Amino acid sequence: MTLLGFLDIFFLILHVTACLVLCGIVLMQGGKGASLSASFGMGAAGSAFGARTDSFITKLTSGAAIAFVITSVSLTFLASKTGSLSQKYEPADEKKGTTLPIESSGQPQEVEKPAVGTETAS
Secondary structure, eight states: OOHHHHHHHHHHHHHHHHHHHHHHHHHHOOOGGGSHHHHTTOGGGGGGGSOOOOOHHHHHHHHHHHHHHHHHHHHHHHHHHHOOHHHHTSOHHHHHTOOOOOOOOSSOOOOOOOOTTOOOOO
């Protein structure tokens, strides 16, 4: 396996992991109005007393999103250099564009073609 092939598999595993983590984190988060201050009627007034610090889950979401974007760009770059994974693992017959030979009796077969201007019964 070449270095580019190894990197391709490595970034693909990281990409799928980042995708699953990002989906899980987003599903765990509450809406904007689900904070403790919103439940007591303070709403947006809670931010008037100073800068709001990001919670751990918000930072984790940002990190997973950044990892997802970086792995997406890396996989795109590697695919342009090495070809896509689907091209690498196609069967040999499909890659070359060849078809399998059709077994026949050795005699040429005639195919009837309708004459020009005639209609066939439907």
